[in-house]
Amino acid sequence: MTYPTYHNLIGGQWLPATSGKTMLNLNPADQSDVIGAFPSSHAEDVAAAVAAAKQAFATWRLVPAPKRAEILLRAHDILVQNKEKFARDMTREMGKVLAETRGDVQEAIDEALYVVGEGRRLFGVTTPSELPDKFAMSVRMPVGVVGLITPWNFPMAIPSWKLFPALVAGNTCVIKPATDTPLSTYNLVQALVDAGLPPGVVNIVCGTGSTAGAALVEHPDVRAISFTGSSSVGSLVAQRAAATFKQVSLEMGGKNAQIVLDDANLDLALDGALWGAFGTTGQRCTATSRILLQKGVAAEFTERFVARAKKLKVGNGLDESVEVGPQVNANQIETSARYVEIALAEGAKLLCGGHALTGGAHTHGNFFEPTVFAGVTPQMRIAREEVFGPVVALMEFATFEEAVAIANSIDYGLSTSLYTRNVNRAFAAMRDLEAGITYINAPTIGAEVHLPFGGVKHTGNGHREGLGALDFFTTWKAVYVDYSDKLQRAQIDNAE
Numbered sequence: 001m002t003y004p005t006y007h008n009l010i011g012g013q014w015l016p017a018t019s020g021k022t023m024l025n026l027n028p029a030d031q032s033d034v035i036g037a038f039p040s041s042h043a044e045d046v047a048a049a050v051a052a053a054k055q056a057f058a059t060w061r062l063v064p065a066p067k068r069a070e071i072l073l074r075a076h077d078i079l080v081q082n083k084e085k086f087a088r089d090m091t092r093e094m095g096k097v098l099a100e101t102r103g104d105v106q107e108a109i110d111e112a113l114y115v116v117g118e119g120r121r122l123f124g125v126t127t128p129s130e131l132p133d134k135f136a137m138s139v140r141m142p143v144g145v146v147g148l149i150t151p152w153n154f155p156m157a158i159p160s161w162k163l164f165p166a167l168v169a170g171n172t173c174v175i176k177p178a179t180d181t182p183l184s185t186y187n188l189v190q191a192l193v194d195a196g197l198p199p200g201v202v203n204i205v206c207g208t209g210s211t212a213g214a215a216l217v218e219h220p221d222v223r224a225i226s227f228t229g230s231s232s233v234g235s236l237v238a239q240r241a242a243a244t245f246k247q248v249s250l251e252m253g254g255k256n257a258q259i260v261l262d263d264a265n266l267d268l269a270l271d272g273a274l275w276g277a278f279g280t281t282g283q284r285c286t287a288t289s290r291i292l293l294q295k296g297v298a299a300e301f302t303e304r305f306v307a308r309a310k311k312l313k314v315g316n317g318l319d320e321s322v323e324v325g326p327q328v329n330a331n332q333i334e335t336s337a338r339y340v341e342i343a344l345a346e347g348a349k350l351l352c353g354g355h356a357l358t359g360g361a362h363t364h365g366n367f368f369e370p371t372v373f374a375g376v377t378p379q380m381r382i383a384r385e386e387v388f389g390p391v392v393a394l395m396e397f398a399t400f401e402e403a404v405a406i407a408n409s410i411d412y413g414l415s416t417s418l419y420t421r422n423v424n425r426a427f428a429a430m431r432d433l434e435a436g437i438t439y440i441n442a443p444t445i446g447a448e449v450h451l452p453f454g455g456v457k458h459t460g461n462g463h464r465e466g467l468g469a470l471d472f473f474t475t476w477k478a479v480y481v482d483y484s485d486k487l488q489r490a491q492i493d494n495a496e
């Protein structure tokens with residue numbers, strides 16, 4: 001089989017890894033379909049990319065922000081024109097169904113539109129000085145060269161959340177995409193190049209996390225790392241980045257709960273749970289992996305949920321009738337299977353699924369049955385640890401307060417959802433659920449780009465994408481202009 005070979009983008013040139021080695025990008029729905037060979041890069045490739053970004057920073061930072069934004073606007077137009085092609089590329093390399101990959105590209109389009117306006121804002125603050133004839137203001141400055149490390153589950157949307165705000169703010173970037181999904185990041189960066197982004201402003205280096213990723217985190221000329229991925233790798237990234245005092249933004253795992261109270265619209269709660277648990281094959285950081293059911297609705301909800309989960313069509317996401325695509329690789333299948341064993345050993349009751357799908361249309365892909373466990377208690381690992389597959393745990397509770405306590409009893413804190421018609425409970429949940437995102441009468445998935453995105457506890461380290469990204473990709477400078485023509489000493493000359 002013939003397939004294309006892709007290179008790193010360094011200083012405006014497409015270059016192979018210096019090692020000459022490549023990694024194959026395989027279609028998870030059909031492992032015999034090779035999408036392409038991508039560079040297997042090491043520290044020297046990363047160093048070349050960082051050097052190019054550093055050189056480009058000298059001029060890019062001086063381009064007026066509205067002009068930087070105009071390039072992003074042209075990239076937006078290119079994304080719109082190529083939406084269908086990019087979505088098909090993404091389904092082929094990542095697996096999720098076409099409706100969802102169209103949504104992923106759309107998210108990059110939305111992000112571009114959102115950020116383009118920032119080119120004419122990037123607001124700072126002016127404030128009175130305590131001294132006469134003195135002017136005080138604070139302005140946003142770019143950070144410098146920023147390193148972006150991204151996961152495979154939103155292979156265009158997540159890079160766009162990082163690249164677009166970083167660029168409009170005047171930073172230059174080196175991005176290391178996930179090894180399973182580099183093509184979608186290439187498509188995004190190519191759109192920026194075609195839109196007229198100067199050489200070196202964005203550079204791509206492909207490679208594994210432990211080689212290319214680690215080299216980016218450790219490089220002394222990289223001033224900030226924006227990382228999205230697992231909590232275990234995020235912790236490592238933060239520790240390594242601390243050695244060179246980098247700013248680090250970490251967006252990590254989740255174990256998201258949907259709570260259904262007795263007074264909920266049950267049809268709506270079922271639709272939301274099905275979409276939240278099995279959309280993207282359960283491979284969203286915001287995926288619903290715990291469904292907390294009040295005792296009055298538990299039996300009916302469970303029966304109807306399992307009946308619908310069993311009917312979901314699992315297959316190649318390029319087939320428009322398929323509802324659940326493959327898992328991204330064989331490791332993810334192993335993880336799902338391992339958690340099924342763990343849950344059974346802990347005493348949870350398997351209501352449907354539990355196995356990899358093989359044979360027929362599933363022969364060459366990484367498919368796993370939509371899987372539902374009941375009788376799950378808060379201490380079980382299946383209730384506490386991220387599976388990142390189509391595996392969901394049903395849990396029962398008696399009171400609203402108990403549900404909030406269970407929802408909060410884990411290390412993660414990304415997304416939560418409450419289905420109820422009781423406005424008092426809804427507002428109490430918005431206040432009390434420990435999570436970066438809370439939905440009322442909507443599933444745990446479905447964030448919009450212009451709101452803050454991120455989580456608490458082991459999910460994040462306090463930064464936010466979307467509304468909040470510019471706070472990470474800029475650094476404040478305080479500026480004082482004294483027009484009194486004399487030395488004025490703050491805190492001293494203004495004291496009575």
Ligand code: NAD
Pocket residue numbers: 149150151152153154176177178179207208209210212213214217228229230231233234236237251252253254284285286386388414454455459
């Ligand atoms: P991962 O942590 O394995 O990898 C993420 C990225 O880090 C990849 O590009 C990888 O190559 C790189 N990496 C790995 N080891 C590294 C190292 N030592 N140094 C530097 N970089 C390294 O995660 P994944 O499997 O790609 O993605 C799934 C995880 O991402 C899940 O935990 C999911 O919840 C999380 N996620 C979080 C969000 C969010 O915004 N909170 C969004 C999507 C995914």
